[in-house]
Each structure stands twice: as structure tokens, then as C-alpha cells.
Amino acid sequence: MSSSSNIKVTPIQNSKIDSVDFNNLSFGTVFTDYMFECEYKDGEWQTPEIKxxxxxxxxxSxxxxxxxxAVFEGMKAYKDENDDIFLFRPEENFxxxxxxxxxxxxxxxxxxYFMDGxxxxxNLEKDWIKKGKGNSMYIRPFVIATQPAISASPANEYKFMIILSPAQAYYAGEVRVLIAEEYSRAADGGVGFAKAAGNYAAQFYPTKLAHEKGFQQIIWTDANTHEYLEEAGTMNVFFRINDKLVTAPNNDxxxxxxxxKSVIQLAQDNNIEVEVRRVSVAEIKEAANNNTLLEIFGTGTATVINPIIGxxxxxxxxxxxxxxxxxxxxFKEKLTNIQYNLADDPHNxxxxxS
Structure with missing residues (x-):
């Protein structure tokens, strides 16, 4: 992928890169020299700018x-041993x-604008992307409504931005989760399927309560009955029962x-049975009691794959x-090998x- 559109670039005067300790990065707190910005006004997106x-x-107001x-995305860029830079399935993020x-x-x-930006x-920030598994560039595209008006209706002015943050491995240590009994992440007909900023804000309070009880995350259940498992914190979640992999279906x-979806494909590539279906709390508890529940793990851009121990x-x-x-x-080994250009990429x- 190379850039071709007319994007205005305002150069920096001095880079911050020499002040960054790349061996001790706190996720999402260090940002690179440049950012991408594009305004929506007068009914159309204007000329993008990198500044x-x-x-x-x-x-x-x-x-x-x-x-x-406000909506956003989470992506990563990776550098291989030849200093080539790769994105992973960026059209899906777009x-x-x-x-x-x-x-x-x-x-x-x-x-x-998205791809060229x-x-x-x-390319401007290539020195910020470090080699080696675990090192990456976290990419945060987002859109916010900027029209100064407080009437309750959609805005007619917006700002689309992309910021970059060098990253190392995300979730570390042992993870125990609390299955939600009262609070819900999303409801039928809502915006749970969207990466809307408000989805995440609504999770913070029940997650704070879980932390106080000694849990690192919550596995969310359906809002109607709290009988079916849906997501783990900010991650999709998989259950291994015997040698079968089970995960909840996409819905609203x-x-x-x-x-x-990459893990599902990798499982199929490796002749591992996958069932995409509703997963009940009762089924998982029964599997745990009869020792057929062998694994639970979350998947997401930041964490890649995060095992859950209880x-x-x-x-x-x-x-x-x-x-x-x-x-x-x-799956983590196979997925990261593809991302870091260490293995064949049969699905492109x-x-x-470039």
C-alpha cells in the first residue's frame, strides 16, 4: 500500500523520539510526532492534513x-527484520x-483518505516502529462531532483524526474474570456492535466494582436474561470445551x-472444530465442574490473545x-507470525x- 492522494503535510521542527524509553512503554500514553486530521463541513470531507x-x-458546545x-478504531502496524512495515487487515478496520x-x-x-493517510x-513515523515480537505501533483512528451547538440532533461538522502510540505487549499477568449478573455492556437494538466511545465509558463502573473484588475483567452477559455469555471486557471471548472451540455469534x-474472525479462520486451517453459537453460563459452569472446560481466552487488537485462568x-x-x-x-503464535512477516500469509x- 502506497500513498497517492494530495494530503498536506506540515513538518515538525524537532522529533520527540530521543526522549522515549521504548523498553518501558505504558500502553497508550506515549504518542509520536505527527497526527492525521480531516474536517467535515459544508456537507463534505475537506482536504486531509498531517501535522x-x-x-x-x-x-x-x-x-x-x-x-x-464519537467512534474509534484500534489497529497496529508491525516492522519485520528487513525494516518493512505491515498492517493487518486494515480494510476491515476501515x-x-x-x-x-x-x-x-x-x-x-x-x-x-483513510488508506493514504x-x-x-x-512512513513519516517509521523510526518509531520497533522490530521484534511484542513491539508494534498502535493506531487510533477516531471521529468526533465538533459543531458548536447543543440542540439534540446530529452534528453537521466533524473531525476525523489518526494518532499513533508505540506499544509493547498489552495485558500481562494472570487474568480472572467475573461473569456479569446485573450490569450489561449492550442491549438489543443498541450500539454494542459499534466502536462507540460511550460503550466503553459505560463499562468502567461495573469493571471498577469487579476490580475491587479482585477480578481483572468482566465477562458480559446478555441484557435480557444474563444467561448467555457475550464479551470479556473489551475483548471477544472463546471457550475450549474438550477440543472444540466455542464463541458467541456476532449480533447488534x-x-x-x-x-x-482471524482466530476462527486459523482454527479451521488447523482442523480445530469451531462452533459459533450462543454460549450459556450454565454450560460453561457445567463444563468447568466436569473438567471439560480447558481454556477461556479473549481476543482483541491490543491484547491479541489473552488467556483467562479462572x-x-x-x-x-x-x-x-x-x-x-x-x-x-x-493461535497467538500463528497470528503474530503472520503480523510480523515471519510466516506465510495464505489469506492475504x-x-x-511502501
Whole structure:
């Protein structure tokens, strides 16, 4: 992928890169020298610009602050041993941010601007992308409503931006989860499938309560009955029962995770049976009790694959066995090998930046 569109670039005066300790990065707190910005006004997206990273000026009456018109994406770029840079399935991210935007009445963003903006931005910041597994460049595209008006209706002005943050491995350590009994992440007919900013804000309070009880995350259940498992924190979730992999289907409550669909394909490539269906809390508890529940793991862009070692529901705790040759480790190895250009890419997921 190379850039071709007419994107204005304002050069930086001095790079911040020498002040960054790349061996001790706190996820999402260090940002590169440049950012991408494009305004929507007068009924169309204007000429994009890449400029030095810095604060933006938004009116206090901007509708994003009052009515929550904001969506985002999460992506990563990787550098191989030849200093080549790759994205992983970026068209899926492009399609998803526009799907999210449509649900919040935000105008869709042009594909050319998105892809070319990414290519130019990553080429400018190539020295910030470090080699080696675990190292990556986290990419955050997002859109906010900027029209200064507090009437309850969609805005007619927006700002689309892309910022970059160098990253190392995300979730670390052992993860125990609490299965939700009261709170819900999303409901039928809502915006659970979209990467809307408000989805994440609504999770913070119940997750805080779970932390206070010693759990790192929540596995969300359906809002109607709390009998069916849906997502784990900000991740899609998989269950291994014997040698079968089970995960909940996409719907208007569950995010269409790109890592999730990649794991499903990798399982099929490796002759591992996958069932995409509703998964009940009762089924998982029964499998834990009869020792057929071998693994639970979450999948997502930031974490890639995050094993879960135990869960709790209605005061009862369940520990998972420690097994060798886990599905979680198998899929993480195969997925990251593709992302870092260390293995063949039979499904053409990897996109080289040139």
C-alpha cells in the first residue's frame, strides 16, 4: 500500500523520539510526532492534513461533549527484520469505523483518505516502529462531532483524526474474570456492535466494582436474561470445551472483532472444530465442574490473545487447568507470525506499506 492522494503535510521542527524509553512503554500514553486530521463541513470531507501532534481546539458546545457522537478504531502496524512495515487487515478496520459512524449518524469517511493517510503517517513515523515480537505501533483512528451547538440532533461538522502510540505487549499477568449478573455492556437494538466511545465509558463502573473484588475483567452477559455469555471486557471471548472451540455469534450487541474472525479462520486451517453459537453460563459452569472446560481466552487488537485462568459467578469460583500446547498459545503464535512477516500469509491479511 502506497500513498497517492494530495494530503498536506506540515513538518515538525524537532522529533520527540530521543526522549522515549521504548523498553518501558505504558500502553497508550506515549504518542509520536505527527497526527492525521480531516474536517467535515459544508456537507463534505475537506482536504486531509498531517501535522505535528498537539492539542486541538474544540468549542465547549461541541456536540461530542453533550450527545456522545464519537467512534474509534484500534489497529497496529508491525516492522519485520528487513525494516518493512505491515498492517493487518486494515480494510476491515476501515469498513468497521464507517459502520460505527453510520450507526451514530456520522458521515462515512473516504477510503482513499483513510488508506493514504495511514501510509503517509506510518512512513513519516517509521523510526518509531520497533522490530521484534511484542513491539508494534498502535493506531487510533477516531471521529468526533465538533459543531458548536447543543440542540439534540446530529452534528453537521466533524473531525476525523489518526494518532499513533508505540506499544509493547498489552495485558500481562494472570487474568480472572467475573461473569456479569446485573450490569450489561449492550442491549438489543443498541450500539454494542459499534466502536462507540460511550460503550466503553459505560463499562468502567461495573469493571471498577469487579476490580475491587479482585477480578481483572468482566465477562458480559446478555441484557435480557444474563444467561448467555457475550464479551470479556473489551475483548471477544472463546471457550475450549474438550477440543472444540466455542464463541458467541456476532449480533447488534457484540463487536465484530477482527482478531476474533482471524482466530476462527486459523482454527479451521488447523482442523480445530469451531462452533459459533450462543454460549450459556450454565454450560460453561457445567463444563468447568466436569473438567471439560480447558481454556477461556479473549481476543482483541491490543491484547491479541489473552488467556483467562479462572472465573466467578454467583459467589462460586472456578479455576481452569494449566495445559501445555494450549489453543491460546497456538493461535497467538500463528497470528503474530503472520503480523510480523515471519510466516506465510495464505489469506492475504498482511498489507505492506511502501
Amino acid at each position: 505535528p501532534y498537539g492539542n486541538i481546539s474544540v468549542a465547549p 461541541a456536540r461530542v461533549f453533550h450527545y456522545g457522537q 469498513k468497521r469505523i464507517n459502520k460505527s459512524s453510520s450507526r451514530l449518524a456520522i458521515p462515512e469517511f473516504p477510503k482513499e 495511514l501510509a503517509q503517517l506510518l 450487541r457484540i463487536l465484530d472483532g477482527i482478531t476474533r 472465573f466467578s459467578h454467583k459467589g462460586a469460583s472456578y479455576d481452569l487447568p494449566k495445559i501445555e500446547n494450549s489453543y491460546a498459545s497456538l 491479511w498482511r498489507l505492506k506499506i
